[in-house]
Amino acid sequence: MSRDPLDDVLHSWRPEGRLPARFQAEVWERVAGRSREAVPAARLSRGAWVLFVAAVLLAFLLATGQASRWEKKRWSELKAQYFQEIDPQALASAQRRP
Incomplete structure (x- = not known):
């Protein structure tokens, strides 16, 4: 070496x-x-926690509201389809439509 x-x-x-x-x-x-x-603080302040919880709650409420609207729409579509199939006049008028 x-x-x-x-x-x-x-x-x-x-x-x-x-x-x-x-x-x-x-x-x-x-x-x-x-x-x-x-080193940044590992814990969030109380204000940050309040904002975080409020944002999560708002997202949850919006998601459940949207899911409820989708469910109501789908339910009305299924109901209309059911009545159309058991009512021959409604079925005939639906088949005549293009």
């Missing part, structure tokens, strides 16, 4: 001067503080 000539220089280098007292502890405190700021 070839050695880089700078390896010896880098291993022998020692910084001059001293770091301020508690330097490392302060750096880690700043890192911890910033990491807390960067």
Whole structure:
């Protein structure tokens, strides 16, 4: 394995001067503080929950209302078809229509 000539220089280098007292502890405190700021809150506020529940309730009511309308329409179609099949005059008039 070839050695880089700078390896010896880098291993022998020692910084001059001293770091301020508690330097490392302060750096880690700043890192911890910033990491807390960067993480978004996992819980929704009460207002957000109220909006969420209201939206779900509205969607549910709209869906059930639409399903009810479809069911009424289908029921009336089935009822008309039934009466048309058991009433010969209604059946004859329906067959005459194009």
